[in-house]
Amino acid sequence: MDNNIKMDRRSFLKKAAVGVAAVSVSCVGLTYVGTIQPEIEQPRYTGEIMNTNKRILVTYATRAGSTAEVADFISKQLVQQGFSVDLQPVKQVSDLSGYQAVVMGSPIRMGKWVGEANQFLQNNNDVLSKKPTAAFTVCMPQIEDHQQAFDGYLTQIKAYHTPNEAAFFLGKMALEKLSFLDRFISKTLKAKDEDLRDWEKIGAWAQALPNKLSLN
Ligand SMILES: Cc1cc2nc3c(=O)[nH]c(=O)nc-3n(C[C@H](O)[C@H](O)[C@H](O)COP(=O)(O)O)c2cc1C
Incomplete structure:
Protein backbone atom coordinates (compact mmCIF):
# COMPACT_ATOMS: atom_id res chain seq x y z
CA MET A 1 0.00 0.00 0.00
CA ASP A 2 2.77 2.37 1.08
CA ASN A 3 4.80 1.36 -1.98
CA ASN A 4 1.84 2.08 -4.26
CA ILE A 5 1.44 5.52 -2.78
CA LYS A 6 5.21 6.16 -3.29
CA MET A 7 5.02 4.98 -6.91
CA ASP A 8 1.98 7.15 -7.52
CA ARG A 9 3.70 10.15 -6.00
CA ARG A 10 6.85 9.53 -8.05
CA SER A 11 5.00 9.13 -11.33
CA PHE A 12 2.89 12.18 -10.51
CA LEU A 13 6.04 14.25 -9.90
CA LYS A 14 7.57 12.94 -13.13
CA LYS A 15 4.48 13.83 -15.11
CA ALA A 16 4.29 17.24 -13.46
CA ALA A 17 7.95 17.93 -14.28
CA VAL A 18 7.41 16.93 -17.93
CA GLY A 19 4.29 19.13 -18.01
CA VAL A 20 6.07 22.16 -16.53
CA ALA A 21 9.00 21.69 -18.93
CA ALA A 22 6.62 21.45 -21.92
CA VAL A 23 4.71 24.57 -20.86
CA SER A 24 7.99 26.46 -20.27
CA VAL A 25 9.35 25.51 -23.69
CA SER A 26 6.03 26.49 -25.32
CA CYS A 27 6.05 29.84 -23.48
CA VAL A 28 9.64 30.62 -24.49
CA GLY A 29 8.82 29.56 -28.06
CA LEU A 30 5.66 31.67 -28.20
CA THR A 31 7.44 34.68 -26.66
CA TYR A 32 10.19 34.29 -29.26
CA VAL A 33 7.67 34.02 -32.11
CA GLY A 34 5.83 37.05 -30.71
CA THR A 35 8.96 39.19 -30.91
CA ILE A 36 9.88 38.34 -34.51
CA GLN A 37 10.03 41.67 -36.30
CA PRO A 38 8.96 42.13 -39.94
CA GLU A 39 11.91 43.07 -42.11
CA ILE A 40 12.56 46.81 -41.90
CA GLU A 41 14.73 48.82 -44.26
CA GLN A 42 17.80 50.29 -42.55
CA PRO A 43 19.54 52.59 -45.03
CA ARG A 44 23.31 52.99 -45.01
C1 LIG B 1 5.51 48.93 -28.45
C2 LIG B 1 5.68 50.42 -28.58
C3 LIG B 1 6.00 51.18 -27.46
C4 LIG B 1 6.15 52.56 -27.56
N1 LIG B 1 6.44 53.27 -26.43
C5 LIG B 1 6.51 54.63 -26.52
C6 LIG B 1 6.76 55.41 -25.36
O1 LIG B 1 6.94 54.89 -24.25
N2 LIG B 1 6.79 56.76 -25.49
C7 LIG B 1 6.61 57.38 -26.70
O2 LIG B 1 6.64 58.61 -26.74
N3 LIG B 1 6.40 56.66 -27.83
C8 LIG B 1 6.34 55.31 -27.77
N4 LIG B 1 6.12 54.58 -28.90
C9 LIG B 1 5.96 55.26 -30.19
C10 LIG B 1 7.25 55.19 -31.06
O3 LIG B 1 8.30 55.89 -30.44
C11 LIG B 1 6.96 55.78 -32.44
O4 LIG B 1 5.98 54.97 -33.06
C12 LIG B 1 8.20 55.88 -33.31
O5 LIG B 1 7.88 56.59 -34.50
C13 LIG B 1 8.72 54.51 -33.67
O6 LIG B 1 9.92 54.62 -34.36
P1 LIG B 1 10.45 53.47 -35.36
O7 LIG B 1 9.43 53.39 -36.47
O8 LIG B 1 11.77 53.96 -35.84
O9 LIG B 1 10.56 52.23 -34.57
C14 LIG B 1 5.97 53.20 -28.81
C15 LIG B 1 5.67 52.42 -29.95
C16 LIG B 1 5.52 51.06 -29.83
C17 LIG B 1 5.16 50.25 -31.06
Missing part, protein backbone atom coordinates in the same frame (compact mmCIF):
# COMPACT_ATOMS: atom_id res chain seq x y z
CA TYR A 45 25.17 55.23 -47.44
CA THR A 46 27.78 57.92 -47.86
CA GLY A 47 26.80 61.31 -49.23
CA GLU A 48 30.19 62.46 -50.51
CA ILE A 49 30.92 66.11 -51.19
CA MET A 50 34.12 66.92 -53.07
CA ASN A 51 36.53 69.53 -51.69
CA THR A 52 35.36 69.28 -48.09
CA ASN A 53 36.94 67.72 -45.06
CA LYS A 54 33.77 68.28 -43.06
CA ARG A 55 32.36 64.83 -42.40
CA ILE A 56 29.36 64.09 -40.20
CA LEU A 57 28.12 60.71 -38.96
CA VAL A 58 24.34 60.37 -38.80
CA THR A 59 23.51 57.19 -36.93
CA TYR A 60 20.21 55.75 -35.79
CA ALA A 61 18.29 52.87 -34.31
CA THR A 62 14.83 51.92 -35.47
CA ARG A 63 12.20 49.25 -34.90
CA ALA A 64 9.48 49.97 -37.43
CA GLY A 65 11.49 52.18 -39.83
CA SER A 66 10.20 55.69 -39.11
CA THR A 67 13.36 56.84 -37.29
CA ALA A 68 15.46 55.47 -40.15
CA GLU A 69 13.46 57.66 -42.56
CA VAL A 70 13.98 60.70 -40.31
CA ALA A 71 17.73 59.98 -40.15
CA ASP A 72 17.85 59.63 -43.94
CA PHE A 73 16.04 62.97 -44.34
CA ILE A 74 18.41 64.75 -41.91
CA SER A 75 21.44 63.25 -43.71
CA LYS A 76 20.26 64.54 -47.07
CA GLN A 77 19.68 68.02 -45.63
CA LEU A 78 23.25 68.05 -44.30
CA VAL A 79 24.66 66.89 -47.64
CA GLN A 80 22.75 69.72 -49.32
CA GLN A 81 24.54 72.10 -46.97
CA GLY A 82 27.93 70.90 -48.19
CA PHE A 83 28.84 68.24 -45.62
CA SER A 84 30.00 64.74 -46.42
CA VAL A 85 27.70 62.45 -44.45
CA ASP A 86 27.84 58.78 -43.51
CA LEU A 87 24.44 57.38 -42.61
CA GLN A 88 24.66 54.14 -40.60
CA PRO A 89 22.53 52.10 -38.18
CA VAL A 90 24.16 52.32 -34.70
CA LYS A 91 24.88 48.60 -34.68
CA GLN A 92 27.09 49.00 -37.74
CA VAL A 93 29.20 51.94 -36.53
CA SER A 94 32.75 50.84 -35.86
CA ASP A 95 34.91 53.97 -35.77
CA LEU A 96 34.07 57.54 -34.79
CA SER A 97 37.44 59.05 -35.65
CA GLY A 98 37.33 61.18 -38.76
CA TYR A 99 33.96 62.71 -37.97
CA GLN A 100 33.70 66.37 -37.13
CA ALA A 101 30.32 65.79 -35.51
CA VAL A 102 27.91 62.97 -34.70
CA VAL A 103 24.11 63.10 -35.02
CA MET A 104 22.29 60.22 -33.30
CA GLY A 105 18.63 59.20 -33.27
CA SER A 106 16.39 56.63 -31.66
CA PRO A 107 12.71 55.93 -31.25
CA ILE A 108 11.25 55.75 -27.77
CA ARG A 109 9.99 52.37 -26.63
CA MET A 110 8.52 52.04 -23.16
CA GLY A 111 9.84 55.46 -22.12
CA LYS A 112 13.41 55.03 -23.30
CA TRP A 113 15.74 55.10 -26.29
CA VAL A 114 16.01 51.53 -27.57
CA GLY A 115 18.75 49.22 -26.25
CA GLU A 116 21.35 49.45 -29.00
CA ALA A 117 21.06 53.28 -29.12
CA ASN A 118 21.66 53.57 -25.38
CA GLN A 119 24.50 51.07 -25.72
CA PHE A 120 26.04 53.23 -28.44
CA LEU A 121 25.94 56.30 -26.16
CA GLN A 122 27.35 54.37 -23.23
CA ASN A 123 30.15 52.67 -25.20
CA ASN A 124 31.24 55.84 -26.98
CA ASN A 125 30.64 58.54 -24.40
CA ASP A 126 34.38 59.25 -24.04
CA VAL A 127 34.83 59.93 -27.76
CA LEU A 128 31.43 61.60 -28.19
CA SER A 129 32.18 64.04 -25.36
CA LYS A 130 35.10 65.43 -27.37
CA LYS A 131 32.98 66.18 -30.47
CA PRO A 132 29.88 68.25 -31.12
CA THR A 133 26.90 65.88 -30.89
CA ALA A 134 23.18 66.15 -31.57
CA ALA A 135 20.48 63.69 -30.52
CA PHE A 136 17.05 63.37 -32.09
CA THR A 137 14.26 61.32 -30.60
CA VAL A 138 11.22 60.02 -32.47
CA CYS A 139 8.28 59.33 -30.21
CA MET A 140 4.54 59.51 -29.62
CA PRO A 141 3.93 60.43 -25.98
CA GLN A 142 0.68 59.16 -24.51
CA ILE A 143 0.48 62.01 -22.02
CA GLU A 144 -0.97 65.38 -23.01
CA ASP A 145 1.99 67.36 -21.73
CA HIS A 146 4.50 66.40 -24.41
CA GLN A 147 7.21 68.66 -22.97
CA GLN A 148 7.05 66.71 -19.73
CA ALA A 149 7.54 63.47 -21.69
CA PHE A 150 10.45 64.97 -23.69
CA ASP A 151 12.12 66.14 -20.47
CA GLY A 152 11.90 62.60 -19.11
CA TYR A 153 13.38 61.12 -22.30
CA LEU A 154 16.25 63.65 -22.23
CA THR A 155 17.06 62.78 -18.63
CA GLN A 156 17.28 59.13 -19.69
CA ILE A 157 19.61 59.94 -22.62
CA LYS A 158 21.84 62.08 -20.41
CA ALA A 159 22.45 59.13 -18.13
CA TYR A 160 24.78 57.88 -20.91
CA HIS A 161 25.81 61.00 -22.83
CA THR A 162 24.91 64.70 -22.82
CA PRO A 163 24.46 65.91 -26.40
CA ASN A 164 25.13 69.54 -27.34
CA GLU A 165 21.78 69.66 -29.09
CA ALA A 166 18.60 67.60 -28.67
CA ALA A 167 15.33 67.49 -30.56
CA PHE A 168 12.10 65.53 -30.19
CA PHE A 169 9.91 64.72 -33.18
CA LEU A 170 6.53 63.07 -33.25
CA GLY A 171 6.76 59.76 -35.07
CA LYS A 172 4.72 57.19 -36.86
CA MET A 173 2.68 54.16 -35.85
CA ALA A 174 2.52 51.44 -38.51
CA LEU A 175 0.94 48.38 -36.92
CA GLU A 176 1.84 46.04 -39.78
CA LYS A 177 5.54 46.78 -39.23
CA LEU A 178 5.49 45.65 -35.59
CA SER A 179 6.14 42.26 -34.08
CA PHE A 180 3.08 40.37 -32.87
CA LEU A 181 3.87 41.30 -29.27
CA ASP A 182 4.40 45.02 -30.00
CA ARG A 183 1.22 45.09 -32.11
CA PHE A 184 -0.66 43.47 -29.26
CA ILE A 185 0.70 46.06 -26.76
CA SER A 186 -0.06 48.91 -29.17
CA LYS A 187 -3.61 47.72 -29.81
CA THR A 188 -4.19 47.34 -26.09
CA LEU A 189 -3.16 51.00 -25.74
CA LYS A 190 -5.66 51.81 -28.55
CA ALA A 191 -2.86 52.94 -30.88
CA LYS A 192 -3.81 53.25 -34.53
CA ASP A 193 -1.90 53.73 -37.79
CA GLU A 194 -0.83 57.36 -38.07
CA ASP A 195 2.11 59.40 -39.26
CA LEU A 196 2.68 62.56 -37.20
CA ARG A 197 6.13 63.38 -38.50
CA ASP A 198 6.46 67.07 -39.30
CA TRP A 199 9.00 67.14 -42.13
CA GLU A 200 9.17 70.94 -42.11
CA LYS A 201 10.14 70.94 -38.45
CA ILE A 202 12.66 68.14 -38.96
CA GLY A 203 14.10 69.93 -42.00
CA ALA A 204 14.41 73.23 -40.12
CA TRP A 205 16.25 71.46 -37.30
CA ALA A 206 18.66 69.83 -39.76
CA GLN A 207 19.24 73.16 -41.52
CA ALA A 208 20.09 74.85 -38.21
CA LEU A 209 22.37 72.04 -36.97
CA PRO A 210 25.69 73.17 -38.51
CA ASN A 211 25.35 76.56 -36.80
CA LYS A 212 24.24 75.05 -33.51
CA LEU A 213 27.19 72.63 -33.55
CA SER A 214 29.59 75.40 -34.70
CA LEU A 215 30.50 73.46 -37.86
CA ASN A 216 30.48 76.40 -40.30
Whole structure:
Protein backbone atom coordinates (compact mmCIF):
# COMPACT_ATOMS: atom_id res chain seq x y z
CA MET A 1 0.00 0.00 0.00
CA ASP A 2 2.77 2.37 1.08
CA ASN A 3 4.80 1.36 -1.98
CA ASN A 4 1.84 2.08 -4.26
CA ILE A 5 1.44 5.52 -2.78
CA LYS A 6 5.21 6.16 -3.29
CA MET A 7 5.02 4.98 -6.91
CA ASP A 8 1.98 7.15 -7.52
CA ARG A 9 3.70 10.15 -6.00
CA ARG A 10 6.85 9.53 -8.05
CA SER A 11 5.00 9.13 -11.33
CA PHE A 12 2.89 12.18 -10.51
CA LEU A 13 6.04 14.25 -9.90
CA LYS A 14 7.57 12.94 -13.13
CA LYS A 15 4.48 13.83 -15.11
CA ALA A 16 4.29 17.24 -13.46
CA ALA A 17 7.95 17.93 -14.28
CA VAL A 18 7.41 16.93 -17.93
CA GLY A 19 4.29 19.13 -18.01
CA VAL A 20 6.07 22.16 -16.53
CA ALA A 21 9.00 21.69 -18.93
CA ALA A 22 6.62 21.45 -21.92
CA VAL A 23 4.71 24.57 -20.86
CA SER A 24 7.99 26.46 -20.27
CA VAL A 25 9.35 25.51 -23.69
CA SER A 26 6.03 26.49 -25.32
CA CYS A 27 6.05 29.84 -23.48
CA VAL A 28 9.64 30.62 -24.49
CA GLY A 29 8.82 29.56 -28.06
CA LEU A 30 5.66 31.67 -28.20
CA THR A 31 7.44 34.68 -26.66
CA TYR A 32 10.19 34.29 -29.26
CA VAL A 33 7.67 34.02 -32.11
CA GLY A 34 5.83 37.05 -30.71
CA THR A 35 8.96 39.19 -30.91
CA ILE A 36 9.88 38.34 -34.51
CA GLN A 37 10.03 41.67 -36.30
CA PRO A 38 8.96 42.13 -39.94
CA GLU A 39 11.91 43.07 -42.11
CA ILE A 40 12.56 46.81 -41.90
CA GLU A 41 14.73 48.82 -44.26
CA GLN A 42 17.80 50.29 -42.55
CA PRO A 43 19.54 52.59 -45.03
CA ARG A 44 23.31 52.99 -45.01
CA TYR A 45 25.17 55.23 -47.44
CA THR A 46 27.78 57.92 -47.86
CA GLY A 47 26.80 61.31 -49.23
CA GLU A 48 30.19 62.46 -50.51
CA ILE A 49 30.92 66.11 -51.19
CA MET A 50 34.12 66.92 -53.07
CA ASN A 51 36.53 69.53 -51.69
CA THR A 52 35.36 69.28 -48.09
CA ASN A 53 36.94 67.72 -45.06
CA LYS A 54 33.77 68.28 -43.06
CA ARG A 55 32.36 64.83 -42.40
CA ILE A 56 29.36 64.09 -40.20
CA LEU A 57 28.12 60.71 -38.96
CA VAL A 58 24.34 60.37 -38.80
CA THR A 59 23.51 57.19 -36.93
CA TYR A 60 20.21 55.75 -35.79
CA ALA A 61 18.29 52.87 -34.31
CA THR A 62 14.83 51.92 -35.47
CA ARG A 63 12.20 49.25 -34.90
CA ALA A 64 9.48 49.97 -37.43
CA GLY A 65 11.49 52.18 -39.83
CA SER A 66 10.20 55.69 -39.11
CA THR A 67 13.36 56.84 -37.29
CA ALA A 68 15.46 55.47 -40.15
CA GLU A 69 13.46 57.66 -42.56
CA VAL A 70 13.98 60.70 -40.31
CA ALA A 71 17.73 59.98 -40.15
CA ASP A 72 17.85 59.63 -43.94
CA PHE A 73 16.04 62.97 -44.34
CA ILE A 74 18.41 64.75 -41.91
CA SER A 75 21.44 63.25 -43.71
CA LYS A 76 20.26 64.54 -47.07
CA GLN A 77 19.68 68.02 -45.63
CA LEU A 78 23.25 68.05 -44.30
CA VAL A 79 24.66 66.89 -47.64
CA GLN A 80 22.75 69.72 -49.32
CA GLN A 81 24.54 72.10 -46.97
CA GLY A 82 27.93 70.90 -48.19
CA PHE A 83 28.84 68.24 -45.62
CA SER A 84 30.00 64.74 -46.42
CA VAL A 85 27.70 62.45 -44.45
CA ASP A 86 27.84 58.78 -43.51
CA LEU A 87 24.44 57.38 -42.61
CA GLN A 88 24.66 54.14 -40.60
CA PRO A 89 22.53 52.10 -38.18
CA VAL A 90 24.16 52.32 -34.70
CA LYS A 91 24.88 48.60 -34.68
CA GLN A 92 27.09 49.00 -37.74
CA VAL A 93 29.20 51.94 -36.53
CA SER A 94 32.75 50.84 -35.86
CA ASP A 95 34.91 53.97 -35.77
CA LEU A 96 34.07 57.54 -34.79
CA SER A 97 37.44 59.05 -35.65
CA GLY A 98 37.33 61.18 -38.76
CA TYR A 99 33.96 62.71 -37.97
CA GLN A 100 33.70 66.37 -37.13
CA ALA A 101 30.32 65.79 -35.51
CA VAL A 102 27.91 62.97 -34.70
CA VAL A 103 24.11 63.10 -35.02
CA MET A 104 22.29 60.22 -33.30
CA GLY A 105 18.63 59.20 -33.27
CA SER A 106 16.39 56.63 -31.66
CA PRO A 107 12.71 55.93 -31.25
CA ILE A 108 11.25 55.75 -27.77
CA ARG A 109 9.99 52.37 -26.63
CA MET A 110 8.52 52.04 -23.16
CA GLY A 111 9.84 55.46 -22.12
CA LYS A 112 13.41 55.03 -23.30
CA TRP A 113 15.74 55.10 -26.29
CA VAL A 114 16.01 51.53 -27.57
CA GLY A 115 18.75 49.22 -26.25
CA GLU A 116 21.35 49.45 -29.00
CA ALA A 117 21.06 53.28 -29.12
CA ASN A 118 21.66 53.57 -25.38
CA GLN A 119 24.50 51.07 -25.72
CA PHE A 120 26.04 53.23 -28.44
CA LEU A 121 25.94 56.30 -26.16
CA GLN A 122 27.35 54.37 -23.23
CA ASN A 123 30.15 52.67 -25.20
CA ASN A 124 31.24 55.84 -26.98
CA ASN A 125 30.64 58.54 -24.40
CA ASP A 126 34.38 59.25 -24.04
CA VAL A 127 34.83 59.93 -27.76
CA LEU A 128 31.43 61.60 -28.19
CA SER A 129 32.18 64.04 -25.36
CA LYS A 130 35.10 65.43 -27.37
CA LYS A 131 32.98 66.18 -30.47
CA PRO A 132 29.88 68.25 -31.12
CA THR A 133 26.90 65.88 -30.89
CA ALA A 134 23.18 66.15 -31.57
CA ALA A 135 20.48 63.69 -30.52
CA PHE A 136 17.05 63.37 -32.09
CA THR A 137 14.26 61.32 -30.60
CA VAL A 138 11.22 60.02 -32.47
CA CYS A 139 8.28 59.33 -30.21
CA MET A 140 4.54 59.51 -29.62
CA PRO A 141 3.93 60.43 -25.98
CA GLN A 142 0.68 59.16 -24.51
CA ILE A 143 0.48 62.01 -22.02
CA GLU A 144 -0.97 65.38 -23.01
CA ASP A 145 1.99 67.36 -21.73
CA HIS A 146 4.50 66.40 -24.41
CA GLN A 147 7.21 68.66 -22.97
CA GLN A 148 7.05 66.71 -19.73
CA ALA A 149 7.54 63.47 -21.69
CA PHE A 150 10.45 64.97 -23.69
CA ASP A 151 12.12 66.14 -20.47
CA GLY A 152 11.90 62.60 -19.11
CA TYR A 153 13.38 61.12 -22.30
CA LEU A 154 16.25 63.65 -22.23
CA THR A 155 17.06 62.78 -18.63
CA GLN A 156 17.28 59.13 -19.69
CA ILE A 157 19.61 59.94 -22.62
CA LYS A 158 21.84 62.08 -20.41
CA ALA A 159 22.45 59.13 -18.13
CA TYR A 160 24.78 57.88 -20.91
CA HIS A 161 25.81 61.00 -22.83
CA THR A 162 24.91 64.70 -22.82
CA PRO A 163 24.46 65.91 -26.40
CA ASN A 164 25.13 69.54 -27.34
CA GLU A 165 21.78 69.66 -29.09
CA ALA A 166 18.60 67.60 -28.67
CA ALA A 167 15.33 67.49 -30.56
CA PHE A 168 12.10 65.53 -30.19
CA PHE A 169 9.91 64.72 -33.18
CA LEU A 170 6.53 63.07 -33.25
CA GLY A 171 6.76 59.76 -35.07
CA LYS A 172 4.72 57.19 -36.86
CA MET A 173 2.68 54.16 -35.85
CA ALA A 174 2.52 51.44 -38.51
CA LEU A 175 0.94 48.38 -36.92
CA GLU A 176 1.84 46.04 -39.78
CA LYS A 177 5.54 46.78 -39.23
CA LEU A 178 5.49 45.65 -35.59
CA SER A 179 6.14 42.26 -34.08
CA PHE A 180 3.08 40.37 -32.87
CA LEU A 181 3.87 41.30 -29.27
CA ASP A 182 4.40 45.02 -30.00
CA ARG A 183 1.22 45.09 -32.11
CA PHE A 184 -0.66 43.47 -29.26
CA ILE A 185 0.70 46.06 -26.76
CA SER A 186 -0.06 48.91 -29.17
CA LYS A 187 -3.61 47.72 -29.81
CA THR A 188 -4.19 47.34 -26.09
CA LEU A 189 -3.16 51.00 -25.74
CA LYS A 190 -5.66 51.81 -28.55
CA ALA A 191 -2.86 52.94 -30.88
CA LYS A 192 -3.81 53.25 -34.53
CA ASP A 193 -1.90 53.73 -37.79
CA GLU A 194 -0.83 57.36 -38.07
CA ASP A 195 2.11 59.40 -39.26
CA LEU A 196 2.68 62.56 -37.20
CA ARG A 197 6.13 63.38 -38.50
CA ASP A 198 6.46 67.07 -39.30
CA TRP A 199 9.00 67.14 -42.13
CA GLU A 200 9.17 70.94 -42.11
CA LYS A 201 10.14 70.94 -38.45
CA ILE A 202 12.66 68.14 -38.96
CA GLY A 203 14.10 69.93 -42.00
CA ALA A 204 14.41 73.23 -40.12
CA TRP A 205 16.25 71.46 -37.30
CA ALA A 206 18.66 69.83 -39.76
CA GLN A 207 19.24 73.16 -41.52
CA ALA A 208 20.09 74.85 -38.21
CA LEU A 209 22.37 72.04 -36.97
CA PRO A 210 25.69 73.17 -38.51
CA ASN A 211 25.35 76.56 -36.80
CA LYS A 212 24.24 75.05 -33.51
CA LEU A 213 27.19 72.63 -33.55
CA SER A 214 29.59 75.40 -34.70
CA LEU A 215 30.50 73.46 -37.86
CA ASN A 216 30.48 76.40 -40.30
C1 LIG B 1 5.51 48.93 -28.45
C2 LIG B 1 5.68 50.42 -28.58
C3 LIG B 1 6.00 51.18 -27.46
C4 LIG B 1 6.15 52.56 -27.56
N1 LIG B 1 6.44 53.27 -26.43
C5 LIG B 1 6.51 54.63 -26.52
C6 LIG B 1 6.76 55.41 -25.36
O1 LIG B 1 6.94 54.89 -24.25
N2 LIG B 1 6.79 56.76 -25.49
C7 LIG B 1 6.61 57.38 -26.70
O2 LIG B 1 6.64 58.61 -26.74
N3 LIG B 1 6.40 56.66 -27.83
C8 LIG B 1 6.34 55.31 -27.77
N4 LIG B 1 6.12 54.58 -28.90
C9 LIG B 1 5.96 55.26 -30.19
C10 LIG B 1 7.25 55.19 -31.06
O3 LIG B 1 8.30 55.89 -30.44
C11 LIG B 1 6.96 55.78 -32.44
O4 LIG B 1 5.98 54.97 -33.06
C12 LIG B 1 8.20 55.88 -33.31
O5 LIG B 1 7.88 56.59 -34.50
C13 LIG B 1 8.72 54.51 -33.67
O6 LIG B 1 9.92 54.62 -34.36
P1 LIG B 1 10.45 53.47 -35.36
O7 LIG B 1 9.43 53.39 -36.47
O8 LIG B 1 11.77 53.96 -35.84
O9 LIG B 1 10.56 52.23 -34.57
C14 LIG B 1 5.97 53.20 -28.81
C15 LIG B 1 5.67 52.42 -29.95
C16 LIG B 1 5.52 51.06 -29.83
C17 LIG B 1 5.16 50.25 -31.06
